[in-house]
């Protein structure tokens with residue numbers, strides 16, 4: 051069975067619900083402490099939270115831990131690597147994705163539901179969505195303001211939009227370049243996203259829009 | 274301590290206590306730790322019914338949700354520390370109540386933060402408001418416990434001051450219950466977490482006095498710097514340790530520090546302890562045994578463990594990169610003995626520390642309710658006034674700074690009458706917290722009842738059946754006869770209202786001496802309640818065409 | 827008159843400094859022999875004032891620091 | 906050899922500094938004529954090293970700063 055590692059750094063706090071969401075999507079997942087090995091897994095999810103309490107810069111210290119080298123190797127083999135929120139911050143800090151996540155334009159933590167437009171449906175995480183589909187998920191971060199000097203270096207996967215899919219300034223919760231909410235590497239197998247798909251994976255939590263991210267990832271590995 | 278208490282101690286001890294002993298007695302006999310002015314009256318509260326597994330008396334209360342699931346709940350105030358250092362005070366308040374839940378063996382799953390301030394027109398009050406919220410946000414968010422509800426109120430009487438209450442909810446399996454007291458001698462006492470520094474020395478005595486004019490400069494040692502990073506590791510390490518079944522007793526180090534945690538842990542069932550104070554990992558050079566014994570450094574836990582299991586549990590603490598150290602042991606003899614570098618530096622009968630006599634202050638009734646004329650203003654004007662009030666407008670600015678979604682349970686988010694957490698695929702837990710100082714000031718008895726009734730209404734309005742309550746009593750100095758009277762009236766009101774609904778209080782907190790420069794705060798009981806709701810049955814907002822009805826008087 | 831100001835706000839000696847501890851550990855893990863790492867808050871700005879010393883001192887007390895837990899120092903240069 | 910080091914990490918010119926903006930506004934609200942307030946990150950520590958310049962430069966590149974968005978400067982004194 052397809053098995054994912056959900057990496058737990060000191061301060062990671064969305065690990066349990068991310069494992070839950072992968073299970074709901076039909077996959078198998080285990081929490082893996084950052085000192086252990088992830089070599090035997092089919093893919094890796096770096097979940098949200100506050101690794102090292104976000105001291106210095108969000109994700110900066112986790113990105114320099116040894117396990118990131120193993121993740122880099124798995125990524126080079128083409129396995130799917132997903133970073134959610136703090137996971138996205140860690141991936142950029144580790145140089146696995148280009149760009150940087152800076153403090154929000156209003157420098158506060160912001161927890162709210164947003165609309166996202168799925169703009170790239172050719173990644174292992176998004177091929178179950180329709181191109182241009184508008185979905186709802188919550189964000190919860192203080193440093194989600196994506197910056198990149200040259201946007202052609204990444205594949206833009208999710209953009210903050212209004213409910214009709216227009217990419218407006220009002221719909222941008224944190225000031226990110228081009229309303230970017232999630233990006234992938236050119237190969238498409240590394241995705242980083244600020245919104246929390248695992249928090250939108252159950253009817254009672256307000257939406258199941260996020261489940262397709264995990265379903266896609268699980269199915270993609272399986273086939 | 275009052276002179277008559279010092280005298281009593283001298284008599285019981287048959288000698289003058291030395292400086293260290295005096296300092297330990299002082300924290301244990303402080304209002305904050307001993308509940309000496311309130312204990313007698315708290316007995317009036319109903320504390321038992323079919324839902325209650327564990328009522329007041331330990332670090333938090335426990336109720337039964339279903340056969341496999343218990344819910345743990347506690348509430349705590351951090352008023353004084355927040356008034357002098359709003360960011361750190363509020364944050365460490367969150368840390369304290371979270372550890373209280375943790376030490377029963379439960380995973381903390383939600384926070385509520387009823388917070389109160391003076392009018393926002395004043396710079397100082399805005400500063401307090403902004404930084405209290407930031408403190409709660411930074412701490413709660415970093416430890417991954419969602420703040421799903423609370424209250425935010427502004428009142429004249431709180432000018433330059435703040436009431437910061439925090440309630441925490443935990444979830445556990447019955448087999449993981451750990452008590453806060455030991456039932457056998459020979460156990461090792463192990464301290465885990467942050468190093469001990471000079472911060473928070475005399476914190477509890479500080480919390481048992483009114484704030485003076487120059488509080489800032491004077492009370493430096495009473496504030497602590499929050500360390501949510503260590504707290505998060507403590508949560509995971511503690512739960513992993515608890516799941517081994519080898520933790521015999523567990524307490525967090527809060528007010529009164531190691532003295533309080535250790536003496537209460539061993540004294541409850543008549544045992545004693547030897548503490549090797551020099552074995553406590555220290556942050557600063559040159560600390561004295563006195564400082565070590567009463568420091569209130571945050572993010573520390575005290576474990577009682579069988580000697581043969583110490584190494585195994587130590588490995589768990591090390592996995593989470595936490596420092597730990599064996600600092601003492603449980604002994605048969607009911608004595609509290611402290612060693613420092615091989616020398617005995619204190620020896621007290623345990624009950625002298627844990628059995629503090631109650632105090633009853635004089636009471637004086639007041640009556641300030643009177644008829645007032647309804648102001649003659651237009652409906653528009655009235656509407657405008659009400660909707661502009663900071664007490665009525667949406668508190669979105671507050672709860673958007675809180676990660677209210679983390680852990681993936683939040684079904685009903687902030688902004689409604691109660692929050693609802695998903696407990697399993699079928700049922701949820703509704704939680705809410707309410708207070709109403711204006712009403713309580715006018716008539717403490719009716720006001721207190723009103724608070725309970727509001728909690729019940731808020732639970733019912735999301736479709737939940739109320740299960741249990743906790744109360745946090747924020748009052749001015751009990752030495753003021755009117756205040757003490759209002760305190761007792763409040764308890765009677767809380768008791769009568771709860772009885773009327775068949776509800777019990779499973780935990781609570783009393784905070785006295787809430788005054789700045791001789792200005793007492795209004796009687797402010799805050800009640801939090803939890804209820805059980807079938808997820809499918811939660812009313813999901815009105816639709817166009819629905820009829821609106823009004824029930825009741 | 828316009829001034830160029832830099833304020834450094836430090837935690838008082840002896841107070842717990844988790845951020846400094848965590849960053850110091852991270853540097854040591856990378857192999858550097860670093861000790862006593864601290865992370866003061868730093869503010870740099872241009873100030874227009876006739877009495878910059880007084881103003882900056884007051885700004886620290888009122889907003890930039892909390893006298894209860896912080897000490898501060900500043901440099902003021904003509905701009 | 907032991908050195909006393911102070912590192913300042915600043916956002917590159919042109920990148921806006923939301924925290925600086927908010928604090929600047931707060932100070933202006935209190936009546937101070939403050940402009941261009943910025944909040945660099947500051948690190949102070951003791952370093953044991955035979956080549957402190959090289960080490961500190963490397964520490965900035967590897968951890969303390971993000972070269973994409975930051976510039977840095979430091980002072981190194983004998984300790």
Ligand SMILES: Nc1ncnc2c1ncn2[C@@H]1O[C@H](COP(=O)(O)OP(=O)(O)O)[C@@H](O)[C@H]1O
Pocket residue numbers: 386387388420421422423424425664665668671672686687688689690691
């Ligand atoms: N400090 C706070 N933290 C979290 N949620 C809050 C806070 N203050 C208010 N809220 C939320 O805002 C909503 C309205 O609160 P409140 O004004 O107390 O409502 P009501 O008057 O209807 O009881 C509730 O959902 C409450 O939980």
